[in-house]
Amino acid sequence: MTPLTGCLLVSSLLFAVGLAGALTRRNTILVLVGIELMLNAANLNFVAFWRFGHHAGPSTGVIFGLFSIGVAAAEAAVGLALILAVYRHAKTTDLSQLTGRPQ
C-alpha cells in the first residue's frame, strides 16, 4: 500500500464518520461538527495529492488547504451564529423538535 493510498483511505474513513454523524445526530451543533469533519477530510486529500501526486506544483496543495481552512472558519462562525439565533427563537437545538417531527 502506497502512502497516497493510506492517506486517501484515512480521509475517506474520516468523511464517512462525519457523514454518519451529520445524518444521525439530532443536535444541530453536532451536525455542524460532522460537516467540519467532512471538510477536514477533503483538506487531507488536498495535502496528500500535493505530496504524492504526479504534477503538483511546489506549493499548490498547501495554498489550497489554507484557503479551504479560511472558508471553513467563516462557515463555522456563521453556522454557530445561526444555531444561537435559532435557539433564542425556539428554545431548543434538537432537530426533531425543530422540525416538529416526532421521531
Added chain:
Amino acid sequence: MSAAFLILAVVTLVGACAAMMLRGLVHCALALAVAFAGIGTLYLSLGAQFLGLAQLLVYVGAIAVLIVFVILLTRGGDSDSPPLAPAALPITGILVAMALFAVLAWAVLHSFAMHPSGQPASPVTVRQLGTDLMAGYVFPLEVIGLMLTAALIGAVIVAMKEKQGTQ
C-alpha cells in the same frame, strides 16, 4: 506507510468517532479537538508544516473553543434531552455512510492514478508560501479576506440580541 502515520491516523479516527458517538456535548467537543489535532499532526508528518500549525491554531484554538461556547450558551451541557433509545437507533444514516465509504475505498484501491510516482514533493518553506500568496495568489487572498470580514459581520448581526419592539 510508517508507524507514525498509522498512530496519527488511529488517534484522528478514534477522536472523530468519539466526537460523533459520545452522549455529552462537551465531551463531543473535546473529542473533536483531539481529532483536529490529529489531522494537524498528519499535515506536519506529510511535510506541510505551515498548514499543520495553521490547522492547530484555527481548529483546535478557535473553532473547538467556539463550539464549546455555543454548547454552553445553548445549555446543552446539562443534557436535558433524553438519551437515544436503542430501538430508535438511526440505522439508515449509518448504512448510507458505510456504503459511501465502500464506494470510496473501492475507487481508491482500484484507481490507476494511485501508483507511486517517484519522488514526493519537497516540504514547502514559509518564505516560498508568503511569496506565492503575495505574488500569484494575491487576488484569491483579497477575496478571502473580504469574505471573512463579511462572514464575521454577518455572524455578529445574526447572533446579536434583538431589542424589544424592533423587528
